[in-house]
Amino acid sequence: MGVGSPSVVAVTSTVYVIGIGSGDPDHLTLAAVSALQKVDVVFVIDKGEAKEDLVALRTEILHRHRTPGSYRVVEAADPVRDRTAERYTEAVVDWQDRRGALYAEMVAGLAPGETGAFLVWGDPALYDGTLRLLEGLADPEIEVVSIPGISSVQALAAAHRLILNRVGRPVLITTGRRIAGGLPADVDDVVVMLDGGTAFADLPDADVADVDVYWGAYVGSADEILVAGPVLQVREEIRRVRAEARARKGWIMDTYLLRRHPAER
Structure with missing residues (x-):
């Protein structure tokens, strides 16, 4: 050499x-x-x-x-x-x-x-x-x-027949801990992973009044559970279903998309 x-x-x-x-x-x-x-x-x-x-x-x-x-x-x-x-x-x-x-x-x-x-x-x-x-x-x-x-993000999108990104808009992938203080004002599509609870359900009503949630647990498995709808209408259902599933299986693995309704920008 x-x-x-x-x-x-x-x-x-x-x-x-x-x-x-x-x-x-x-x-x-x-x-x-x-x-x-x-x-x-x-x-x-x-x-x-x-x-x-x-x-x-x-x-x-x-x-x-x-x-x-x-x-x-x-x-x-x-x-x-x-x-x-x-x-x-x-x-x-x-x-x-x-x-x-x-x-x-x-x-x-x-x-x-x-x-x-x-x-x-x-x-x-x-x-x-x-x-x-x-x-x-x-x-x-x-x-x-x-x-x-x-990934669970891809599986969630497929299960709900979603396209994660909307034309000209970004998608944020983050954790439940990061959204506990509120959703970012400049991102309309937020995928949340590693949420130890249901952080989105604890946000003030005014912050999620125009937000839909697409939630899934055990996505891709035989035990898959899906719930979707306006946050204010389905958040208590998701809390209940999530708690029941966790008690039944001893663990929970869930992912969800928060999607703000389009607004004039």
Whole structure:
């Protein structure tokens, strides 16, 4: 190698981060199926018994596309996150740091030439931290490859037969925590994910008098629930249906679009 020439690091192992959709095993893309068929190791983060339905979906996907015994599973318990901390950002950073260390430890078990995979819900690029945590891998010989999936946002739009964007107008994707203080004045279409409650239902009547909501829980699964209509008319129905579903299953995964009626601008 000549003086000043860049060093070349040979990649010996690959880690796929595969989006597996939000509930329907048929939403798996052909690219995801192709990646799964190359995998020697599946990395699994155990999030507890409350989400057994999601574990069952992951298991069904693997059984559909791989022969049992043709890969091995490496499983670890998800680090506990402090959800009572007053400083939300610091608590999340601490949890992510511990999760990142766990991921690095799991990936380090790959033998040279082996391929591993993390199966993530929805799409790896939307409200999933796996890619960010794997950026910190110390081993330059491991290549990380992202395989896109069908997100709950896409599934919600399909279920309600929606086009998310309107002509010449932006779409905002945010969290329930971010809209608790009110909807942005300059965006008429807001998709909300990761809402621990029903933040939109607590907004003042005047703020949502001209807003429709398109809500869905367990979107894409056999348990899918959909409600749509003017916020002032359906918010209590959504509160009730959501609470009943959560009590019945032990967990809830929901997404919704808030759409302000068009106005002259």
